[in-house]
Amino acid sequence: MNMFISVLVGGLVLGCTYGMLSLGFSLIYQASGYMNFTQANLLMFGAFLAWQFYSEWKIPFIASMALAVVIMFFIGWMMERSIIRVLVAKKARNIYVVLSTIALSIIMENAAMLIWDARPHYFPPIFKDSAPVKLGTASVSKESILCIVVAICAMIALHFFLNKTKFGTSMRAAAQNKTAASCMGINVNRTIGITYGIAAALACLGGILVAPTLYVSYGLGSQFGAKSFAGAVIGGYGNIYGAIVGALIIGLLETFVSGYVSSAYKEFVVYGVLILVMIIKPSGIFNAKVYDE
Amino acid sequence: MKKFWGFALALAMMVSLAGCGSTKGSGETGNVTEGGSGEKYSYVIGHYGGVTGQVATAGTAGLNAIKLAIKQWNENGGVLGGQIGFEFYDDGATTEGAVKGVSYLIDDRKVDGIIASQLSGNIQATGDLVEAAKIPEVGTGMNPAWLQKGWKYLFRSLANSEGGAAPLVDAMEALKVTDIGTLIYQDDGNISANNLVMAELKKRGTINIVTEEQAMVGETDWTGALSSILSKKPNGVIIFAQGEQGSLMVKQVRSLGYTGYIFGCETMSMPDIRNVAGSGADGVVFFTPHCIPDSVDEASTEKEREFLAAYEKEYGSLPAHDVAYRAYDATNVLLTGVKEAGTKDGPAVRDTIANMKIDLLAGSADYSKFDNGECLSGQKVYIIHKGKNVLFSDFLKENPIDTYK
């Protein structure tokens, strides 16, 4: 039981972190139809910003978090404006947009390494009393609980934002039909820009939440990229609810397999299941267009 | 036809660009003066290592230390009556980069001696190239494997990890550990260090290995594997990993409620372990050839104090990784060899180093005692106690065995 709880919490933390990235993948795909490889490095960069504010400049945690998220939102927006939009205007093929995001992630990773050097940085505890909380007989760190709670809140907030606000409606409209949406007076370009901003902000939030349980380092992002993309895809690419479910499945699967089966073959199982899902139910858990026919 | 010439021109431009890239050469500016084609300098040292890529912390520390050592030699009049030049190639911690780098250093920059990276795979991939060029090379890695391949021009400036297994198991026995679980990061250095410890454990038969878990490259979360280890109720845990991952593993195993002793290898001497894992790092027992203190004043020997003071003055902080010690020693071994040989001729320098005795940061090294390029054996065992690295023997004198349990 003891072990079950700690494995479950570990899996949830991992799943929630993947989830914040998967959401970004799906949002961007929904709004613009592009694949974005920078998500994971946005997470790293956001975590570094928060670390700079919180640990170096001693700004209170909530304020540092808000500041980092806002800055990352604008970085994401600017990224769309100055790069993606230029490429789209030049009628570049989809894959070149992907390539530009690959180049961007190389830039971000190395910029972070040069700005903050290559050492892993310690993210100071958010709570004064750092002793783990006892759930029954199992001990769980407070940061893990915070990570899960904030991630769930962020997901719910996003749900309401997309469904209940005017902007959310215009975003969905732009995603469905760009021409029709702009005829209705929706500024499609701005909408897509803001979507990139939101994706960056979510990634940043994920980074800040996971940083206290890990560390902050320029290599942080590369470790989340592939699996959160996997989460987004098996959930049904472009479906934000699917992205969350997919990410949680990957996170839990990974942790439970390494806890109860074998840490050596954990990746085998995760990627094996992934390939099986794609053979048996290639549309993902929530149906997406996958068939090439 | 015009189209044809357009392409031909473009291709020719590119090819010459490649050539230019190689002749433009040493942009290794900074504190060491520009390297040329060997005319200005009486001896040119080359170094390949990774200042980008996965292990940039170690790579940067090593590069800094080499530059520092060369600068010190140059201030004292250089070697062979002239100044020492330096060439660097960033291999990005990849095998391909290392092969290109060694070839670049030897054939393009015409270096006279090489300081190798600390990654044993990269040393093994390039060993034949160095051997064929008859250039002395000093490696900075701990894996015993690369000196067992019979390369004659290859040396090591520290003791290999073989000497760490016995003292570490001694420490386990002293702490009355009976059941142990392991979590090993899957790279060549950690796997081979762990194999040595496992062999020692099996030979003695006093400690029971309850489970062996693996950590894959590129992971950050080991909750599953660590929970699985703890569910077997061991009273000691072995964690062998690079510093970046090792610090996280220590932190995670502590947050799962484990309070006993953790056993590690040389990477646990990195100051970052204590930074990242905080008070969780207390109770980590590890073997290492070098242990970076928290300040210059805490240096254990006069030689180390001088090195650390110079390093701090030059770069503003103490080294972040003990590869700095190894690379500093390696540079001194190579240059002392050149000085004693009185020539930059590869075979002569090689023969001199092979019979040399020299005082290093790592201790009194004697290459004549070994026939394969080793100079030292045995490792020191430390424990992290109250946020400091303490010699294990000193710790035992002052504290009961069950300080951490």
Place this chain on the structure above:
Amino acid sequence: MNNKIRDVLKSKKSIAIAAVALLVIVPFMMEHNIILRQSKYFYLLLSFICIYTIVTSGLDILFGYTGQVSFGHAGFFCIGAYASVLMSHPEWGFGKWFGITLPPILTIFLAALIAALFGILLSIPANKLVFHFLALLTIAFNYLVLLAVSNFAELTNGYIGITRVPEINIFGFSFSTISSKYKYYYLVLFFTILFLIVKQHIVNSRIGRGFISIRDNLMAANGCGVNIRYYKTMSFAISAFYVGFAGALYAHMIGFISPDTFVQNTSVIFITMLLFGGSGNLLGPILGATIITTIQESLQPLADYRMLIYGIVILIIILFQPKGIVGLGKNISESMKRRGGEGNA
């Protein structure tokens, strides 16, 4: 119409001849100190460029002609490298189990065939999938291959890697990278040219037209009775054959292999090379492999700023030339044509 096509083919041929001529002439001139001084390093770089040209050409068959993306071709590269080494190494694989080894010149082809088999295997799930799912599938494939070679340490020595990979030799004539500056380069160059010629034949044949029809308009291809599944499988197999062969050449050149080389990042570099050069033609992959390798080397003096600048350079060039470098060449030649009145290429 017919004439036009013939002209284009003709021009492509002339370009190919020019490229080959340059690649032979330039090293020759360097050998005799005509351009720059000779160095083993230079031939090593050229050998890498050739190997990556084979890789990107293989990837081009899959992506450029058939329109199927892959972010996992380092997996095939890995299979090729390990297969060839295990069949030819005296201490591992065949040498270890049966005490026999096959000559490397044979095993590089066998290794490529094995990689092609894996390509067919991968195409079974891949045939049905669109872009993103295909991207994920190939990434997963890359990871699985990597995990296999690193976990089955009995077979592959795991992360410690295999050293002293035998050299390729033909009838006692050894193509060593250690003792000779250029022998291996000419061997690799020979194979590169061979593979490029074969590639041109494939894409201009019936099979190639099948590939292109899938890329351009799947529905129409289906309607016209093109067997989509067959052509996609073919494309995967041929592509894997190319990349596997390059992997084997790579292993015998470096003389050391370990799983670290075949991480997913390597796949990303492959696709970067292809896109950077321009896909769907003969020259793009050559240009991509050449330029990316050259950029990486010329940025060496920047030490730790190297990768940052590399990213920026790629980004800027893509922003200005979102069709790859080949597009740039086309633009220049078109403007030259316009200025010169008529082109006679």
